[in-house]
Amino acid sequence: MITLSGLQHWCWNDAGPFSLDMDAGRLVAEDVLRHLPGKRLVVRGTWQGKSVIAKLFFNDSKAAGRNEYSLLETLAAQGVCVPEALALLEQDNHALLLMEPVLGAGLDELLADGVDLPLLKSLLDTVWGLYKAGWIQTDLHLGNFLVNGDGEVVCLDAGAIKPVPSRGAAALADNLALMCAQATLALQAPLIQECLHFMKHHGVRSRDFEERCQHALHRRMVQADRKSQRNCSAICVESTKDGVVYSDRMDRGATGSWLAYCEKPEALPLLKKGSRISVYANENWVVKHYREVGLKARLKQKMKCSRGMISWRQGWLWALLGIPTPRPVMLVEFIRGERAGTSVIVFPKLESIALSQLMEQQRSRAQGLAEDVRRWLEHFLWAGISHGDMKAQNILVNEADKISFIDLDGAGFSSRARWAQVKNQKDKLRFEKNWEQFQ
Template identity: 25%
Template sequence: MGNNYTVTIPGEDVRETNTLTWKDLHAAHFAFDSPFEIPLIDDQVFSADEIIRIIPGKRLVAFGTWQEKPVVAKLFFDKKHAKRHMEEDLAGVERLRENKIPTPPIYYYGICKDKRIYILLFKRIFDAKSLHDIWLKKKNPERLLPALKGVTVELATQHVLGILQNDLHLKNFLLTRKKIYTLDGAQIELFPVLLSKKTSMHNFALFLSQLGVGTEELQMKLFNHYASSRGWLLKPEDTTELFMMIKKWNHERWLRYQKKIFRESSEFACMETWSKWGVYDRNYAKPEFERFLHDPEMAFHHATAVVLKAGRSSTVIKVTLDQQELVIKRYNLKNFWHRLRRCLRTTRAATSWRLAQKMKLFGIPTAKPVAFIEKKYFGLRGKSYYVMEYVPGEHGGSYFMRHRGEEEKVNEMVARIAKLLKNLAKLEVTHGDLKITNVLIDDQENPRLIDLDGAAEHAALSSLRAGWRKEIKRFLENFQDDPALQEKFKHALGGEKAG
């Protein structure tokens, strides 16, 4: 793409950089990550050194330099709407600035030299983290309460000023020690007066929904803080309405996300040939892993492969590919009739992938999903493979056996596992095979659910309750030889009520 030439950076290796045209950018795909330069209209140059995000055919965000200043660039190159997209983003940023809302300063905006690419250049803020990254790396949500309260006050302030972030998410906030910056002006709407209570609550519920299930106590604290910032006196029905809004947002967010996990996106890549189809996380696309995608059976003969389970219906191995420990579960077809029954149904690997992604979206611990692959025969589904990150630890049965007699430790783990199962029920999902061996205790003593191919989603509350009763009955059978532990779980799980 473009014309190659060499840029020499003092103290660094020589690297190749491209001067890109509109045609190059418009053809760039999700995997594009090469350094490049774009000449601007006044003979200045923007040099990109790290791609942050790309939406093919529309826009790209990158770190780079302009006039020797570190910047964040947004490039707009949609065939018909590039100028409008830039102007909308610019207008949103201006609305924030006019209302004294902290946002990174704009150094430059306008059209590039080829007159088809539009660009916004922002000051790059260092020593800052997005709220999204902070939340993902949390160990104790309560420790983030001060930061979350700070963002809550920022949102309340914006609502009082009539500012509405229609595309509100955790990545919209960049936090330093002293400031909270609001990013992304494209979906900002300005109202002539402060936002109504209903509109404010609806928008704030979208923010709270992204904290995941099982955070209701934290969500309530933040809602009280928001109401206090707005001078509201809350009524019981306000709390009921808020959590109904959060549930609605959870549903809408999942409907959007489940489409993303089965198609090309900045996060996922698809692989399709006449004999196989699958989706994988782009972060793992390295040489050995890519060989596995083309020949899944190679992993089962790899020098590092260790068999964890060798059953008729499935084979599970741990293997190291590209220095990354993975677990691969192959769903076997036992005979011709089994193949016939499965060939038109959703594969168990695709089910595991889908539900693991749902759990990840809503903050329910499981092994991180990496990929799934389905083999095809004349368009009919055959063997399938599900890949997840290997999580060091032990299954729940082993944990309780090892800590027998340590009352405090056992009680704490019972409470954690019970909370995990209740949070899964809040997603209207039941596991379907709730053996204690399918609860993995990681090295930080956090329980995670694995083996999701038998899980079920419930559209009706009656179905969920019936599934939950069956689930808990099955789970309690794990402890028939330990009545004291069985009683602890029975008490912690609250009998037969889902969630």
């Protein structure tokens, strides 16, 4: 039988379906939604046969569970649309909060394919309603809102909803800047414009709002870059006899296969062989082997800036920002033995062809797709992002004419405007030269 104390000591790899017996009944957890080992665990499951969302608070000395339960009741009484709080159960120093599941779609999903202005207006009206009721969502991002079957915007994560600070409207403006920064990169410009109209309508000071959004975006990018290099809910980091393995936790069943590809990439069909880099692939995965050795390569690994590590870090960052790219699923950095200095990285294989091929064979189609690339380059300039080798061979196109960027081992980002301008100009020139090369 699993107890709350037992769950507290779960490690990352233990998170999975379980049953928890309490004095008042049994919780059957089916899916783990969020796991902060030793602190929080959020699951979807059933309580006494009823579907629930359960939030477990471990060593809850500050009564966060009780406070969140009370806050949900208060917000509901004030007319704010939040999940219904069903019960709060306490055991020793731990707490279990049970909530009614909300049926609907997340705003991040609904806005993934394009801008929906009425939906954005509904979101901002909800944020304003919270503010007028004396509350502010301190973790304001699209993933913390759902649209239910009645078309209402539901506020999630009540634990991040706090009283409006003494700064008042200035705090609201900062909060909206955080929301824009946490949206996908392509959505940020229209979202910023909607926020500016919203603040003007409600008399909220909006001077320097775009700069604040940009600053919040850079801070988020730095945090995400650091997170991709450590053990967390999305990424598993393990030491082995020869080095360090970074892997995606989302598909644990494939981890063994990925590791076998990294240990012996040459067992797969060869796609491309270079003096320092070889690329292999099967029907599902692409494996890139960086064969750099020597003192310089080992120093780069120690500083976490080998080409394999850069590709890993940038792949996760770009995917987080909604930039189309195949997010890597495993990286092995060999830091000991005869392979010290080398890296192997695994990506999902995309059903697509290179834009360079279309430039040669379907010129008009390629010209249409080029406009998508140029739009992304403008987004990159805003965010301070550079691809580093923006050639048509590094842009893939699928049957639906959706583009994806690959080969990010020369990519980077900076908050310095001059750096971004110089790098962006190089990316643009590199891309435009393709029209002469492939004709």
